[in-house]
Amino acid sequence: MKASNFLKGLDKHIAKSTRHSARTLSRRNLITRLGQILVGTALIPVLPVARSSSPTPGIPEIGDPTSCDYWRYCAIDGYLCSCCGGTSSSCPPGAEPSPVTWVGTCENPVDGKRYVISYNDCCGKATCGKCFCNRNEGDKPVYYPPKSNDINWCIGTKSNAYHCSTAVVVGLDDS
Amino acid sequence: MKFVRVRLLASILFGCLLSATTNASPKSDYMIHCMGCHDLSGQGIPPEVPAFDATLGNIVGKPGGRAYLIQVPGASQSPLDDERLAKVLTWLLRQFVGDDLPADFQDISTLEVNQFRPVTLTDPGLIRAKLLSD
Numbered sequence: 001m002k003a004s005n006f007l008k009g010l011d012k013h014i015a016k017s018t019r020h021s022a023r024t025l026s027r028r029n030l031i032t033r034l035g036q037i038l039v040g041t042a043l044i045p046v047l048p049v050a051r052s053s054s055p056t057p058g059i060p061e062i063g064d065p066t067s068c069d070y071w072r073y074c075a076i077d078g079y080l081c082s083c084c085g086g087t088s089s090s091c092p093p094g095a096e097p098s099p100v101t102w103v104g105t106c107e108n109p110v111d112g113k114r115y116v117i118s119y120n121d122c123c124g125k126a127t128c129g130k131c132f133c134n135r136n137e138g139d140k141p142v143y144y145p146p147k148s149n150d151i152n153w154c155i156g157t158k159s160n161a162y163h164c165s166t167a168v169v170v171g172l173d174d175s
Numbered sequence: 176m177k178f179v180r181v182r183l184l185a186s187i188l189f190g191c192l193l194s195a196t197t198n199a200s201p202k203s204d205y206m207i208h209c210m211g212c213h214d215l216s217g218q219g220i221p222p223e224v225p226a227f228d229a230t231l232g233n234i235v236g237k238p239g240g241r242a243y244l245i246q247v248p249g250a251s252q253s254p255l256d257d258e259r260l261a262k263v264l265t266w267l268l269r270q271f272v273g274d275d276l277p278a279d280f281q282d283i284s285t286l287e288v289n290q291f292r293p294v295t296l297t298d299p300g301l302i303r304a305k306l307l308s309d
Contacts, residue, residue, distance in 0.1 A: 099220055103211045116206040146211065147254070156220045170215060175203035 059169055060110035068133035070167075072117055075104035075137045077149035078165035081122055083131035089168045091122035097166065098123055100155040102147065104138045105173045114173040123154035125163040199259050201266035208253045209267065217271035225303070227267055232275035234306050235268060241283060242291040243306060244268075247299050257288040264288075 063070040065088035066080060072088060073080070085092030101120045108115055140147035154160045206215070213219045217227035225231075234240040244264055245251060253260060265282040296302060 099214065100224070101211050103207055105207060116203065116210075118210070146208070146249075156223070170206055170210065171203075173203050173207065175199045175207070 059115065060108065062108075062110050066131060068131065068135065071106055071109055072115075072167035072169065073133055074106035074135055075117065075139055075149060076119055076165055076167055077134045077136065077139070078119075078121065078132070078162070079128040080131040080133055081128070081164040081166045084122075084128035084164040086122060086164065086166065089166050091120075091166065092125070092128075092164065094125055095122035095163045096124045096157045096159070097121075098154050098157050101153055102149055103170070104149075106137065106167075116170045116173050118168045118170050119149065119153070120166045120168055121153040122163045122166060123157040124159040124161055127162060128164040130164075199262070201259070201262040204255060204259055204263040205267055205270075208255060209249065209263065212249065217267065227271035229272065229275040230307065231268065232272045232277065234303070235272075235280065236277035237306050237309055239302075240306055241287060242294070243296075243299075243302055245283070245288050245291040246294050246296045248296070251292050251295070257292065258285045260292070261285045261288045 065072075065082040068080070070088065080088070081091055081095075082088045086095070091097050098121045101118050103116060103118050105114045106117050107113070136149065138147070139149050142148045142150050145151055152160065152162050154162050212224045213227060219226045231244075235244060245260070250260060250264065255263065261283045268276060268280070268283070
């Protein structure tokens with residue numbers, strides 16, 4: 001008997017809310033909402049955030065990525081993307097990571113191991129101008145371009161305009 | 176006694192040198208000296224930076240192909256010594272070309288690097304095209 005009352009109450013509630021929806025919402029409303037959800041979901045991956053390759057997971061971390069003293073920056077020469085709307089391993093929105101880069105190694109002070117760091121420049125926007133950092137561990141003169149951080153590495157990108165630099169951990173240097 | 180000490184010191188130094196060279200990981204050498212242009216995946220940015228794919232398997236099987244791989248500027252002018260260059264070339268061929276290598280493929284040797292490296296290629300692109308068309 002109680003179950004019957006419950007079902008009647010449920011039926012009444014659903015009927016009431018359906019009538020309310022019919023009065024207040026147009027028939028196209030559902031289609032509009034569904035469309036927004038579908039388009040929104042599809043657009044999330046193409047939001048204008050350029051992504052360099054992800055840092056290797058499981059690396060013990062220490063320090064502030066917006067500070068020039070951060071361990072990954074031991075061979076960087078440029079503006080830190082982490083101060084320019086990006087992170088230490090990804091470009092700010094609207095900037096494109098250079099596929100060609102110069103690579104160095106830095107010692108992680110937590111585990112004492114050396115890691116291979118890819119210093120991908122972010123390109124296609126005016127120079128960021130924040131948090132300039134110039135540390136030159138392993139840097140070679142410009143007459144040896146593959147190992148020089150003084151040159152503009154915005155090569156292979158749509159624009160050669162330099163914006164800022166990232167420091168992506170690629171792997172362990174076990175050489 | 177002094178002679179024994181000198182010999183002992185020499186053997187220790189030689190041992191250190193040997194371990195320093197044999198412990199070098201070709202994968203690390205690839206990451207540090209090659210990946211900047213050729214990418215971690217070996218796909219490069221064709222046509223300026225050639226991909227390490229089946230094309231390389233084709234080249235390495237041709238007469239002069241192995242010498243060409245040693246003499247391209249990125250390899251011959253790298254700061255790696257001959258032994259490490261031989262190892263990293265072999266590593267990348269096996270890693271990225273794999274099954275597309277000739278069936279009788281043998282590792283690039285230090286001796287080959289030593290022999291072919293001093294020759295400077297004035298137009299690597301032309302030699303590459305010629306190797307591929309032969």
